[in-house]
Amino acid sequence: MSAYILVVDDEPDVEELFRQHFRRDLRAQRFAMDFANSAAQALSVIANYTGPSLILILSDINMPGMTGLEMLPKVKALRPDVPVIMITAYGDSDTKRKAIEGGATGLLTKPVDFALLRQEIDQRLEGAN
Template structure:
């Protein structure tokens, strides 16, 4: 089974950063990462991947057009089985509260602690196995 992680961010350098951080996992085929440049594209992709192979969505909060917080209830309605972790530069209590109220499974602040993210991914992969 191909296991996917969907990363949603409008910044093009995010894809390069994530591919560098997880290059061994990606090369070995442990999981695949797909990248969506906007919330609408992420909702479409999450809807298209209908089997359990989509194990995690990582989404930036601040994006033009539809924000990650606006996307959250829509993607949760389509894919309640897929955990969503929000990523923000502003890890204040109010942002965290809004994210959790709208269905987020967690909140990571920038700069991203990739060791912590790796633990989260390992946990999701274990649950998907």
């Protein structure tokens, strides 16, 4: 397995939801998916990561402590090569502008369109090979 995706979200049911939607991919070892429940935990994982290629970070925007938008420049400083897609319940133009200006590759709104996300992951996997 040569691809790794990190999902950052403080909601406990997000991990189960993502694992369910990508269960075939995970079982077939197309990629590994890990979860961080805070921005601080995600930054620690990213800073210490030495495994297969980190190809994508998906992060919620609204989290207690450090928000996804506050985390974004720190992630880009650690791993400028890794695309970050922000996820929010509020897809307004101001939020999208802040995310893109902060270095995000894109913005998904909740509920997440998993078909669209799968296309994004497939593109990243092709680029990683």
